[in-house]
Amino acid sequence: xxxxxxxxEALVKALHGDLYRYAYWLCHEKQVAExxxxxxxxxxxxxLDSLKDEKAAKPWLITILRRENARRFERKRFDxxxxxxxxxxxxxxxxxxxxxENYWLREKIAQLPPEYSEPLILQVLGGFSGEDIAxxxxxxxxxxxxxxxxxxxxxxxxxxxxxxxxxxxNG
Amino acid sequence: xxxxxxxxxxxxxxxxxDADTIAAQQNDASKRQFAxxxxxxxxxxxxxxxxxxxxxxxxxxxxxxxxxxxQVQKRKTRVHLALAASVAIVGGLMLNFMQFSSAYTNLGDxxxxxxxxxxxxxxxxxxxxxxxxxxxxxxxxxxxxxxRTLGKLIFADYCRFDGMKSLHLVYQxxxxxxxxxxxxxxxxxxxxxxxxxxxxxxxxxxxNHSNIIVVADKNExxxxxxxxxxxxxxxxx
Numbered sequence: 001x002x003x004x005x006x007x008x009e010a011l012v013k014a015l016h017g018d019l020y021r022y023a024y025w026l027c028h029e030k031q032v033a034e035x036x037x038x039x040x041x042x043x044x045x046x047x048l049d050s051l052k053d054e055k056a057a058k059p060w061l062i063t064i065l066r067r068e069n070a071r072r073f074e075r076k077r078f079d080x081x082x083x084x085x086x087x088x089x090x091x092x093x094x095x096x097x098x099x100x101e102n103y104w105l106r107e108k109i110a111q112l113p114p115e116y117s118e119p120l121i122l123q124v125l126g127g128f129s130g131e132d133i134a135x136x137x138x139x140x141x142x143x144x145x146x147x148x149x150x151x152x153x154x155x156x157x158x159x160x161x162x163x164x165x166x167x168x169x170n171g
Numbered sequence: 172x173x174x175x176x177x178x179x180x181x182x183x184x185x186x187x188x189d190a191d192t193i194a195a196q197q198n199d200a201s202k203r204q205f206a207x208x209x210x211x212x213x214x215x216x217x218x219x220x221x222x223x224x225x226x227x228x229x230x231x232x233x234x235x236x237x238x239x240x241x242q243v244q245k246r247k248t249r250v251h252l253a254l255a256a257s258v259a260i261v262g263g264l265m266l267n268f269m270q271f272s273s274a275y276t277n278l279g280d281x282x283x284x285x286x287x288x289x290x291x292x293x294x295x296x297x298x299x300x301x302x303x304x305x306x307x308x309x310x311x312x313x314x315x316x317x318x319r320t321l322g323k324l325i326f327a328d329y330c331r332f333d334g335m336k337s338l339h340l341v342y343q344x345x346x347x348x349x350x351x352x353x354x355x356x357x358x359x360x361x362x363x364x365x366x367x368x369x370x371x372x373x374x375x376x377x378x379n380h381s382n383i384i385v386v387a388d389k390n391e392x393x394x395x396x397x398x399x400x401x402x403x404x405x406x407x408x
């Protein structure tokens with residue numbers, strides 16, 4: 001018989017990475033994302049007995065996290081148009097072409113409207129099916145599929161519109 | 172499946188495994204190419220989304236939970252302690268109440284119960300006799316004095332009358348012993364002047380500091396006994 005503590009630690013170890021990334025893409029700020037994940041896991045600990053099926057853990061945690069994120073906006077209204085200033089993740093060691101591309105694509109993803117980026121992140125990062133995402137976001141499945149289509153479409157167009165040479169070439 | 176439908180399906184889910192989309196790819200090279208492109212895009216998106224997770228985040232999460240649950244536990248033990256203390260206090264009070272409160276509410280009931288309890292100990296024709304001096308020595312405790320003897324006194328000693336030290340006298344009666352109690356006044360038992368049950372009659376007299384209770388069977392004249400007691404007893408102070 002697993003104790004509550006063991007269950008909790010297993011849950012943290014298995015899912016904190018995914019949850020953190022998801023939180024990061026929700027709020028675009030490292031510190032806020034970390035706080036969100038902490039709040040989420042604290043709530044998860046209190047309600048751990050209500051989690052019957054271990055397979056349902058990930059959607060369950062994501063639902064808690066989304067609620068926490070919504071609460072953050074109730075407490076304090078952020079000006080959403082300002083988020084471009086909150087810079088998009090680590091750019092310290094942009095060395096290879098690959099990382100340059102990552103950086104560039106991150107900016108594009110961050111610029112997607114949240115209603116498009118959220119299902120995309122859930123699908124790509126979380127590996128959820130269209131139905132799963134629809135339940136988590138309280139949406140119709142067709143709506144989710146349309147948003148996924150639009151999200152990828154926008155990213156693809158942006159990639160195609162991009163100049164072949166990116167970055168700064170000195171000399 | 173037309174081209175637009177196919178594109179929508181692939182855009183929405185590049186790993187789409189529907190029979191329709193798979194069939195469409197097999198029949199059309201350009202569609203296959205498109206699906207591959209989008210899969211590549213998805214790879215790129217995937218890589219881009221893999222932002223580094225802060226080091227030690229899982230340890231931090233476990234630490235916070237441990238601290239939080241420790242606090243909850245501390246609160247719980249405090250509550251348990253308080254509960255245990257309350258139960259102990261209530262238990263103590265109950266015990267006190269049951270032990271030291273009397274089951275009888277008035278003098279008469281208690282006197283009757285007392286007489287019945289000791290009924291077997293005294294025979295009306297007992298030979299022993301207590302002298303007036305010995306009686307008055309005991310009466311000194313209650314600041315009282317008998318000027319003469321009221322009859323044949325079989326027994327005289329202190330006893331507990333509902334927890335109070337009192338004097339228990341047994342006189343020889345006409346058919347059965349007559350019991351006289353000298354009891355200090357007490358607020359717990361209400362005064363009852365006359366009382367009786369099927370066998371025994373009793374009456375109480377109130378003096379300054381004490382009550383004198385006579386209990387006898389129906390052959391005795393309680394009035395006579397009362398009169399005799401009133402005329403012979405005297406109280407100092």
